[in-house]
Amino acid sequence: MLIVASTDFDATGRERRFLTHVVEETLAGRGDRIKACSIAVEVFGRGESFDAQTDPIVRIEAGHLRRALERYYLTSGHSDPILITIPKGGYVPVFTFRPRQPVEEPQAPLVPQVIPDSSVRRIVGPGVVLAGLFVAFLGAAASLLVWGWPSSRPGVPEVPRVLVEQFDNLTGTQAAAAFANGLKQEVVSQLSKFKDIVVIEPAVTGDEPSISPPRFVLAGSVNLSVDEFRVRVRLINRADGSVLWANSYDGAMKVAELVKAQTDIASNVATSLAQTYGVIFQSDANLHVENPPDDWAAYTCTLSFYSYRFPVDPETRSAVRTCLEKSVARFPNYATAWGLLSLIYTDDYRFDFPADSAASAAALERALAAARRAVEIDPVNIRGRQAEMLALYFNKEIEAALRVGKQTLDINPNDTEFMGIYGERLAVSGNWHDGCSLIAAAHQRNPGSSPYYEADLALCSYFGGDYRQAAMWIKKSSALSNPIYHLIAAAAYAEGGNKIEAERERAWLVQNQPNLVKTVRRQVSIRLARAHDVELFVGSLKKAGLEVAD
Missing domain, CATH: 3.40.50.10610 (ABC-type transport auxiliary lipoprotein component)
Structure with missing residues (x-):
């Protein structure tokens, strides 16, 4: 039986890589190189400055691996012909031939045979052990195929x-x-x-x-x-x-x-x-890991998503999208990565501003599919449910989106990131009172974590008729590269009589987002659910000097 490929081998991905590494090194005749430092660097992605005295990761993982092997050989591996052990005090595996239990046969007269001791050692020792090592080597090779082939890697990466x-x-x-x-x-x-x-x-x-x-x-x-x-x-x-x-x-x-x-x-x-x-x-996010293992690389993909969200840069979005697509291929049960990938696809839909609405329909379909995959894997994963809510909203399934949002907030009312986004969906769907209250609560509980809180509060103030407060909030927001920020700023400044600021926002939009300006009515319509709110906002943009087709 191939240990690392066995579903009965109760070990983490990190421990499986540990076993594969030390077996391969031993079979290749490099057992003398198997030290804590080499394992830390080559298996766990630690830097060359790794110090086993201050970082016990190798010793701890070796203990876990020893227990996993013991458990395996006591259960489904009880009939394996070769035992692999890692003696305490080192990390070089030892391969031991375990003879099969004899099958009772009718007794026959014993025929004496004289075999020199050296022949016994030659036949039973190296020959059998080499055969066993070959089996172990095949197991290690198979493990590389398993770990390297996306569709064969169920599970998720190790998270904090x-x-x-x-x-x-x-x-x-x-x-x-x-x-x-x-x-x-x-x-x-x-x-x-x-x-x-x-x-x-x-x-x-x-x-x-x-x-x-x-x-x-x-x-x-x-x-x-x-x-x-x-x-x-x-x-x-x-x-x-x-x-x-x-x-x-x-x-x-x-x-x-x-x-x-x-x-x-x-x-x-x-x-x-x-x-x-x-x-x-x-x-x-501030931790740099040299030569990171696959699970850490997949996890850091999710961290890179949140870094991307502030500038909303198309090139960065493309890189993060590719990274997340590789992560879900590598770890198909990683619900968070599926949810964030769905959010990226939704951003493709809402920030590329194509003139033809059909041109971005494929991105929205991908967003819905990825979100549903995330929720299917883990029904209470907040990022997956957040992605489903947004994809449903932009698919004009407003009631379904808000229903998902309410259920999700009930699952984890401490997730202020989701609280603010759900509040935003409630507000732009027309429930400005409840939605803006949630946004304000999220901002109060977690000030400064997201520049979109201030932009959302500016929009709340705008629709509440308080244009001075809307201008105050929009000036506090640091989401300067987000084109929707500039739409909100243009509308708020125009209604507040701040002509210079409104003209500055109009000029920025014309220079940096010509496709948005050409399709501004459609872009406003896919974000604001009520026709009355759309017309009010479009009217303010016209006051700011933008040419908006009727």
Whole structure:
């Protein structure tokens, strides 16, 4: 049986690559090269400056791999003729011939045979072992085919793992212990709603073969006095022990407030750490990995999507689209990548501004298909559902889109990225009051994370008739390369009587987005659901000096 290709081999992709590497190196006669440093660089994508004393990844993964092999040989691999083990204290595999169980046959007279010891060693030792090694080599070769062929690689890449430790009870009382335990469980619950991270509790870490060591640790403490409580929480990067984020929370010692405090603190922690543009995202976005393994490369594709969103540059979009397409081919069950790919296809539809509406229909079809694939893989993946909502909206299935949006916000009300986008869809569909309230709430809970909050709030103020406030919000937005930003600015300035600013926006649009100017009525119509809102906005653009066909 080929171990790495076996579905019964309970190991992660990283552990399978580990096994394949050390087997191939040994078979090639390079066993002396198998060291922690070489494995870290060639298998795990660490840099040449890797230090095994400060980064225990190889030692930890070796422990996981040993357990995985033991489990395999105790179950479906119990009849394999060759045992592969990795003795503790090193990483060079050892191949052992395991004789088959003898089959009982009728007894026959024994015929004495005299075979020199050397012949025994020659026949039973190297010959059998070489045959076994050849089988192992075929297994390794097959694994390369499996890992290199997209349609054969089920699963998803490894995403950030966060170990949530028990909060320290600084007071030492049972009441404090109960509060600390309840808070920890609430934090785990809220963090787990974010599907782009994996939350781990100490009880299930240990040396389990199927769980990779977490890169982040969330720790905290609880201190209760007679009148008040204080909670301290911090996120630690295990690689170097650095504190990436820390916060303190205080409150009164009243039963109702304590219960509410657990929910509020957990919500704040989850939003700060796990959401798009949160602490974990920023940490990984700033992390450079030389020669990254496939799973890290696929994961960083999702990070590159969010970097692309600010400038909305067509060339960057093309690169990110290609990267995500490769990721879903490599990891066909990666729901987040499918969702982000759908969003890219939707951007192809709404930002290319073709004169012929049929020319962009294919992009919208691809967006719908990719979004539905994401939701099929993981029905509660927020990015997949976000993509489905947007694709449905631009496909003029407004009610279906808003229904998906409401359900998704209920799944994870702490995802302020989605809260703002759902609020935007509600607003432009005509429900300006509720939609703009959600956008304002998202902005308040996560200020500065997205320049689109300010542009959306400017649009809200515009449709609310407060053009001065609309101008204030649009000046705060940094989405200067997004053409829709300039449409909003032109309309708001024109209605507010700011002729110089309105003319500047008109000139920018004519120079940088001539296709948008030519098709401006259609572009406004596919974004605003109500005909009344379309005419109002188009009228303001005319005041700004844009020529809009009736």
